[in-house]
Amino acid sequence: MARITAGIATSHVPAIGAAFDLGRSQDAYWKPVFDGYEWVKEFERREDPDVVILCYNDHASAMMLDVVPTFALGCAEEFAPADEGWGPRPVPRVMGDPVLAGHLAEQLVIDEFDMTLMNHLDVDHGLTVPLSLMFGKVEQWPVRVIPLAVNVTQFPTPSAERCWQLGAAIADAVQAYPANLNVQIWGTGGMSHQLQGPRAGLINPEFDNAFLDKLSNQTDDLRKITRLEFLRESGSEGIELIMWLIMRGALGEKVEELHRFYHVPASNTAVGHIVLRPVR
Amino acid sequence: MRTRLYSLEELEDIPGTKVFNAMRSRQAYHLHKFCMSLMDAANREAFRLDEHAYLDRFRMSPEQKQAVLDRDFNQLIELGGNIYFLVKLSNTDGWSTQKAVGSMTGMTPDEYAAMMRAGGRSIKGNRSIRGKS
Numbered sequence: 142m143a144r145i146t147a148g149i150a151t152s153h154v155p156a157i158g159a160a161f162d163l164g165r166s167q168d169a170y171w172k173p174v175f176d177g178y179e180w181v182k183e184f185e186r187r188e189d190p191d192v193v194i195l196c197y198n199d200h201a202s203a204m205m206l207d208v209v210p211t212f213a214l215g216c217a218e219e220f221a222p223a224d225e226g227w228g229p230r231p232v233p234r235v236m237g238d239p240v241l242a243g244h245l246a247e248q249l250v251i252d253e254f255d256m257t258l259m260n261h262l263d264v265d266h267g268l269t270v271p272l273s274l275m276f277g278k279v280e281q282w283p284v285r286v287i288p289l290a291v292n293v294t295q296f297p298t299p300s301a302e303r304c305w306q307l308g309a310a311i312a313d314a315v316q317a318y319p320a321n322l323n324v325q326i327w328g329t330g331g332m333s334h335q336l337q338g339p340r341a342g343l344i345n346p347e348f349d350n351a352f353l354d355k356l357s358n359q360t361d362d363l364r365k366i367t368r369l370e371f372l373r374e375s376g377s378e379g380i381e382l383i384m385w386l387i388m389r390g391a392l393g394e395k396v397e398e399l400h401r402f403y404h405v406p407a408s409n410t411a412v413g414h415i416v417l418r419p420v421r
Numbered sequence: 422m423r424t425r426l427y428s429l430e431e432l433e434d435i436p437g438t439k440v441f442n443a444m445r446s447r448q449a450y451h452l453h454k455f456c457m458s459l460m461d462a463a464n465r466e467a468f469r470l471d472e473h474a475y476l477d478r479f480r481m482s483p484e485q486k487q488a489v490l491d492r493d494f495n496q497l498i499e500l501g502g503n504i505y506f507l508v509k510l511s512n513t514d515g516w517s518t519q520k521a522v523g524s525m526t527g528m529t530p531d532e533y534a535a536m537m538r539a540g541g542r543s544i545k546g547n548r549s550i551r552g553k554s
Contacts, residue, residue, distance in 0.1 A: 155518055156517065156518060156519065159517075200505040200508075201453070201456070201457065201503065201505040201506040201509070202460070205446075205503075205505070205506075206450070206453050206454065206457055206506070209443075209446070223460065224460045224461070224462070225460065225508070225509065225512060226459050226460060226465070226508065226509040226510070226511075226512025226513050227512045227513075227515070228462065294441065294503060294505055295441055295442060295443065295446055295503075296432070296440045296441060296442040297442075333541075335438070335542075336504045336518070336522045337438065337439065337494075337498055337503075337504045337522070337525060338437040338438055338439060338495060338498060338525050339436070339437030339495075339525065339526055339527065340435070340436055340437030340438055340542065340547055341437075341522045341523065341525050341526050341542070342522070342523070342526060342533060342536055342537055342541050342542040343541060343542045343544060343547060344537075344540060344541025344542065344543075344544075345544040346540070347544075348544070367426050367427060369426075369427050369431055369432060372432065372435055372438065372440065373435050373548050373549070374544065374548070377435075377438050377440070377441075378504075405537075405540055405541060406537040406538065406540070406541055408517070408518055408519045408537070409518065409519055409522050409537060409541075411541070
């Protein structure tokens with residue numbers, strides 16, 4: 142039977158991808174960021190997951206113009222890196238798992254989550270930057286990936302509580318999958334940042350660190366954060382943090398925190414990263 | 422009536438922030454179609470060659486076209502735009518996201534970068550227009 146063995150959260154700042162691709166990870170500005178991911182790279186080598194369910198948001202690369210799905214599940218055999226205006230990132234194509242994705246699609250809709258299913262999806266930095274951070278420079282990604290794109294761009298986004306419940310439903314669906322698979326779930330985006338208008342550059346370390354602190358065992362507080370509070374306290378793009386709650390919701394009640402990293406800034410953004418293990 | 426945790430007007434109370442919603446998305450549909458077109462290298466080339474002519478392929482408002490020509494990101498957001506679409510334009514120009522974002526703050530790129538290195542813009546005084554907190 143398939144099982145979720147770890148939850149990982151990380152920011153997915155595009156400039157981190159650019160620094161990675163241009164070989165600037167050891168520059169004075171970027172080194173502290175990349176050093177924060179050395180631990181998880183070793184962790185991933187040991188854990189060797191088969192599949193990652195990767196919660197991220199499409200940054201107006203494959204959707205958000207003609208269609209605006211709240212939750213979209215990538216069901217294809219593979220996903221190409223998107224051209225976001227400066228050519229696609231020079232990273233491997235992302236291999237999917239259509240059989241598990243089809244199972245999730247079925248189970249989630251039965252459990253009242255009316256998912257949008259993507260049979261074609263180009264994936265942008267929101268998905269590929271976390272892969273680079275966890276696995277480094279590789280010829281092929283060592284995992285299959287099921288993209289789960291969440292609308293955090295157009296208001297109203299799903300609520301924190303709805304994301305949590307989706308995570309719980311994903312956990313049930315994975316558990317009901319007969320193949321013996323080591324599955325991880327990742328929540329990406331955040332932490333505090335605002336990319337628009339005169340308030341751009343907003344960073345709120347108190348909010349971010351409280352979020353990290355509560356992610357293990359004060360999750361009821363996090364599930365109650367309103368969209369308004371995210372926008373106000375963590376910036377208009379800080380609301381990406383709801384995707385961390387899908388990850389956390391999929392881990393069940395008790396978790397062990399294995400690793401944590403927080404750093405300001407990467408470009409416009411506070412970088413947060415945490416690794417959690419479900420305790421059963 | 423269903424209960425709501427807060428009224429939608431409260432979203433207007435966040436300083437220096439436009440909340441991108443379905444109405445704005447529609448207002449900026451053709452602007453965003455232009456931005457998305459820049460995900461293709463041949464289109465980027467055509468845009469660089471003659472910006473006016475390229476913009477005329479899209480049913481954008483004259484104000485939206487002018488704001489694109491001016492690279493006035495605050496104005497583009499005022500006219501319905503969303504940054505995730507608009508960075509296709511700044512990426513085409515070879516700008517970093519930080520340069521595009523910083524251009525909306527009234528600071529020079531160096532001043533903005535220095536603010537970010539020093540920990541970013543504080544939340545204090547930036548939570549609420551009404552409450553000035």
